[in-house]
Amino acid sequence: MDTPILGLRREHLRRLQNADGGWGYFAGKQSWFEPTAYATLALYGDKESAGAVAGAWRLLRSWQLADGGWKPAAHIENSTWVTALGVTLCTVLEEYGRPFDSGLRWLLRTTGAESSLSFRVREMAGLADLGRSTKFRGWPWGGGAASWVEPTAHSLVALKKAAVRRPGGEIRTRIDEGERLLTTVRARDGGWNYGSPSVLGIELPSYPETTALALLGLQEHTPVGALERLRRLEGGAPSRLADAWASISMSAVGEVSGCRPPRAAPADLMIAALEALAAPGGNAGLFRTHPAKAERTT
Amino acid sequence: MSSDVTRRMVLPVSAAAMLAGYAGITGKGTSDSKARWVAPQARSHVAIVRAESYSGDLAMRIREGIRECGLQVRGKTILLKPNLVEFDSSTAINTDVALVAAALDVFRSLGAADVRIGEGPGHRRDTYDLAEQAGYRGGIARFDDLFTDLNRDDVSEMHGFADEPSMFFPNTALKADLIVSLPKMKTHHWAGATLSMKNLFGLVPGSVYGWPKNKLHWIGIDRSIFELNRNFRRTFAIVDGVIGMEGNGPIQGTPKKCGALVMGPDLAAVDATCCRIMGIDPEKLEYLRMAAAIGNVAESRIEQRGEKISAVRTNFELSPNFKKVRL
Numbered sequence: 001m002d003t004p005i006l007g008l009r010r011e012h013l014r015r016l017q018n019a020d021g022g023w024g025y026f027a028g029k030q031s032w033f034e035p036t037a038y039a040t041l042a043l044y045g046d047k048e049s050a051g052a053v054a055g056a057w058r059l060l061r062s063w064q065l066a067d068g069g070w071k072p073a074a075h076i077e078n079s080t081w082v083t084a085l086g087v088t089l090c091t092v093l094e095e096y097g098r099p100f101d102s103g104l105r106w107l108l109r110t111t112g113a114e115s116s117l118s119f120r121v122r123e124m125a126g127l128a129d130l131g132r133s134t135k136f137r138g139w140p141w142g143g144g145a146a147s148w149v150e151p152t153a154h155s156l157v158a159l160k161k162a163a164v165r166r167p168g169g170e171i172r173t174r175i176d177e178g179e180r181l182l183t184t185v186r187a188r189d190g191g192w193n194y195g196s197p198s199v200l201g202i203e204l205p206s207y208p209e210t211t212a213l214a215l216l217g218l219q220e221h222t223p224v225g226a227l228e229r230l231r232r233l234e235g236g237a238p239s240r241l242a243d244a245w246a247s248i249s250m251s252a253v254g255e256v257s258g259c260r261p262p263r264a265a266p267a268d269l270m271i272a273a274l275e276a277l278a279a280p281g282g283n284a285g286l287f288r289t290h291p292a293k294a295e296r297t298t
Numbered sequence: 299m300s301s302d303v304t305r306r307m308v309l310p311v312s313a314a315a316m317l318a319g320y321a322g323i324t325g326k327g328t329s330d331s332k333a334r335w336v337a338p339q340a341r342s343h344v345a346i347v348r349a350e351s352y353s354g355d356l357a358m359r360i361r362e363g364i365r366e367c368g369l370q371v372r373g374k375t376i377l378l379k380p381n382l383v384e385f386d387s388s389t390a391i392n393t394d395v396a397l398v399a400a401a402l403d404v405f406r407s408l409g410a411a412d413v414r415i416g417e418g419p420g421h422r423r424d425t426y427d428l429a430e431q432a433g434y435r436g437g438i439a440r441f442d443d444l445f446t447d448l449n450r451d452d453v454s455e456m457h458g459f460a461d462e463p464s465m466f467f468p469n470t471a472l473k474a475d476l477i478v479s480l481p482k483m484k485t486h487h488w489a490g491a492t493l494s495m496k497n498l499f500g501l502v503p504g505s506v507y508g509w510p511k512n513k514l515h516w517i518g519i520d521r522s523i524f525e526l527n528r529n530f531r532r533t534f535a536i537v538d539g540v541i542g543m544e545g546n547g548p549i550q551g552t553p554k555k556c557g558a559l560v561m562g563p564d565l566a567a568v569d570a571t572c573c574r575i576m577g578i579d580p581e582k583l584e585y586l587r588m589a590a591a592i593g594n595v596a597e598s599r600i601e602q603r604g605e606k607i608s609a610v611r612t613n614f615e616l617s618p619n620f621k622k623v624r625l
Contacts, residue, residue, distance in 0.1 A: 025450035025505065032450070032505055072506060073453070076466060081508065113516055141508025144516050148508065194421050194510060200487055200619065202546060209423065237385045238431055241424040267442065268426060270450075 002046075002281060005261060009276035012265040013039045014052050020074075021055030023269050033072045035270040036060060037085040041286050042276035044092060053093075060086065061099055068102030069110070080142040081151035083107055087158035092286050096165055104162050107155055108170055112140040112147030132196045136181040137174065148195040149185065149210045152178050153217030160220075160289035182214050183223060190229035208233035208242035212249035219252045220290045227253065234259055240271050247278035252288045342564035342594040343367045344571045346605040349540045350557045356400035360536060363561035364404065366603035369534055372409035377474035378402060379448075381481045381497050381538075382417045383549060385431045390543045390553040393480050395437035397538050397559075401480060402438065415441070416470050418448030418500045421510045425449060446470040449504035460517045460525045466506045471530070477501075479535045479565060483542030483572055485551060487617040488519050490583040491576065492548045493569040494535035498526040520585040527565055528592050535568040536561050539575065544614035551615075558610040566593025567600045574625060577613030582623040 002010065017023060022031025023039045040056040043049035063071050069079020070086040083106050090100035113119060114134040122128035130146060138147030139155040156178045163171045187197045191206025192214040198204055211230045215222060227250075234246050240261060247257035261275045277284050345366035347359045364371075378401055380393035398415065405413045415438070422428050425447040426435075435441045451468035459465040471477060481497035489496055499522070502511045514522040527533070537560040545551040556575065562568040566589035573580035574597070580586045586595050594600050616624060 024452075025447070029450075030452045034505070075455070076453070076506060080506070140512070142506070142513065145508065145512040146516070148510075148512065151508070195512075200546075200617075202550060207422075237424075237427075239385070239422075239424040239427045241427070266426070268424075271424070 003279055005263065006276055006279040006281050008263065009265060009272050009279065010043055010046055010049060012272055013043060013269065013276065014049060016269060017052050017055070021052075021057075021059035023056075023273070025270055026267055027269065030073060031059065033060060033063060033070060033082040033085065035273060037082065037089055038270055038273035038277065040089060041092060041283055042273045044283055044286065057089070057093060057095075060089065061095075064099050064103065068104075068106035070103065078142060079106060079110075081139060081154065083110075084139070084151065084154035084158040087162055088154070088287075091158075091161040091165070100162070101166075104159075104166060104171075107139070107158060108174055110139060110155075111137040113144055114146045130196075131199060133184045136177040136184060138178050138181040146195065147181060149182065149192050150194070150213050152181060153213040156182075156217035157287055157289055179218055182217055186214070186223065186226075190225045191233060206233065208237055209239065209245045212242070212245035215249045216245075216252055216287055219249075219288070222253055227255065231258075240266055241268075241274065244271060244274035244278045248274065248284040248287055251278070251284035337590065337592055338564055338594055338599075341599050341601045342562060342567035343601050343603055344560065344562040344564070344567050345603040346571065346575070346607065346610060347559050347561070348557055348605055348610065349559045352394050352396040352540055356397055356559075357404050359559055360397075360400055360404045360561070361408075363536065363559060363604065364408070367534075367562050369563060371405055371476060373411050374475035375412045375473065376405050376410045376414070377471055377477045378405070378413065378415045379471075379477055379479050379497060379500060380415065380417055380434075381492075381500070382419050382425070382428050382432055382434075384422065385428060389551075390482060390484075390541045391549055392432045393482050393538045394540065395433040397536070397540070398434065398480060399438050401478065401536060402444075405478070413444075414446060414470065414474075415444050416446040416448045416451070416468070416500075418450075418468070418502065418504060419509075420499060423449070423504065423509050448501055449509070451503065453503050453506060456529060459529060460521055462517070466503060467501055468503055471501045475532060477530055477533045479533055481535075481537055482548075483537050483539035483556060483560070483576065483614075484547040485544050485576070485614050485617055485620070486548050487546055487619065488515075489523065489585055490617075490620045490623055491569070491573055491578055493572045494533075494537055494565045495523050495527050495569050495585065495589065498523070498530060498533075501526065501530065520583075520588060523585040524588040524592070527589065531592075533565055534561070534563050535565050537568060537572055539572065539610075542576070542614065544576075544616075546617055554612070554614055556610060556612050558605065564593045566590070566595050570595040570597075571600060571602070571607065574607045575611050577611065577625050578616070578620075578623050579625040 016027045022036040069083040087103045115137045138152035187206040191211035193204040243259035250257045345363035349359045384391045448468040453466040455464045479494040479497045486492035507513045539556040539558040542554045543551040544554040570580035
């Protein structure tokens with residue numbers, strides 16, 4: 001049965017679904033892949049929401065491009081990082097047909113611009129410097145940009161879930177490199193900033209949301225001290241987004257977050273969906289990529 | 299929203315943008331856009347007004363600057379674009395809420411048809427909580443109704459941005475008759491200084507390009523600053539130099555009191571003036587060298603109004619990699 005917060009958020013999401021089946025970042029705005037994917041995951045398995053989930057998937061499925069990637073919104077004809085969410089959705093909805101395979105292939109061949117031959121040549125000639133190791137391949141937000149923590153973490157979740165159905169060397173290699181990249185860019189304080197641990201030699205602090213996402217990507221073997229760092233970051237930034245990701249991430253590693261969202265739903269529908277996922281009884285476990293551990297109560 | 303509605307929305311946006319002078323939205327390529335790179339024929343007016351603190355009458359100061367620059371806003375839709383970067387409210391990272399609130403009052407009182415506030419922070423995604431922490435929600439009445447998260451607004455396509463086939467920008471910015479850039483006066487470890495021109499990075503939607511907007515770094519930070527300002531031409535700047543940031547800006551630097559607001563319709567001229575106030579040679583910053591194609595950077599091409607530069611000049615500590623640009 002829904003807990004009060006979960007029920008409230010799910011009702012809120014159903015009420016604000018766009019006519020095309022998607023959700024905007026805010027009520028009444030155009031549908032985007034990202035909030036639609038999170039809302040679909042948040043409503044998945046809820047009897048009252050079956051129609052909403054089916055409508056959302058119809059829309060998202062129609063947004064897959066010929067190259068196998070997914071576009072972020074109806075009128076943007078470029079495949080982006082949201083493809084990771086698309087592949088994760090396929091595994092949750094058990095849609096293992098062509099959309100799944102072509103999305104998976106897109107993820108396997110997509111890398112940050114720092115992995116391109118031209119960048120590597122310029123880097124070796126001393127003409128380019130990303131300020132961090134470029135040895136391992138991760139995932140960018142979109143074409144023509146470097147790998148960053150958030151798209152890499154989502155891609156790792158997608159590949160690990162996909163690997164259950166499509167095991168193989170190529171997928172294992174990308175998972176391994178993606179994990180190594182996240183480990184490489186870990187901030188000195190034990191968490192994660194958005195991409196690099198330092199700029200021009202000056203250390204950057206970690207953030208709760210990116211630390212939570214990195215942990216989600218690395219959940220099978222959480223680096224020593226990372227969970228403790230996330231616990232210290234929790235509530236440090238007054239951010240509902242950060243709180244929701246921290247709860248989801250902790251759930252994935254069998255921990256319980258101390259964050260509790262306010263009763264009132266946020267205007268931001270993406271955060272509303274993440275709070276539904278993070279709520280007690282919610283679907284945070286859909287991001288789990290390993291057998292569930294018993295949750296510990298803090 | 300249906301694709302039908304999207305199409306109906308985009309067409310008037312494109313038309314409005316053409317009328318408003320957005321160079322790239324016409325659907326023409328970069329080479330065609332280059333034909334419209336026109337630096338001002340006349341000297342640019344830049345007003346410097348003293349503002350010793352945020353508790354003073356900032357509205358009066360802004361009015362003074364607007365009057366000096368001859369800006370007319372009656373009947374226009376205006377987008378105020380402050381610089382919201384980080385949750386840390388103990389330092390001078392974000393444009394002070396008092397300045398944004400004062401600008402809102404001034405533009406309304408001058409007869410603007412509509413005044414909105416919009417920002418698309420570069421790396422923190424939770425924009426409303428960021429605004430809360432910066433005091434915007436408490437300090438500006440009905441803030442949530444006035445504010446648009448430009449990272450996650452509805453977007454339309456623009457052609458002619460650098461060498462990209464197209465770029466997407468928020469409709470709130472594309473539809474505005476005037477974008478008022480309200481940056482903090484700060485040093486910047488990649489660009490030397492971050493002022494009214496760099497502040498337009500916040501118009502690039504994270505929903506398409508991510509957090510941070512790393513694509514702009516690969517296009518080139520200086521080039522991207524130039525391209526944004528070449529494409530968004532109906533602009534005015536009010537730079538928050540009451541307390542700026544020196545050293546390792548734009549985030550990890552230290553507060554620096556300057557006690558001035560710098561205003562004008564030519565953002566290149568405003569930034570060049572700010573640099574001279576900060577003790578930076580603007581002609582040694584790459585983005586301002588590029589900006590000379592669309593605005594006035596040379597001191598001889600800028601008509602200073604209000605205070606003289608020498609009256610408010612205070613050398614900002616520079617990032618180590620920009621020591622050579624000291625004026």
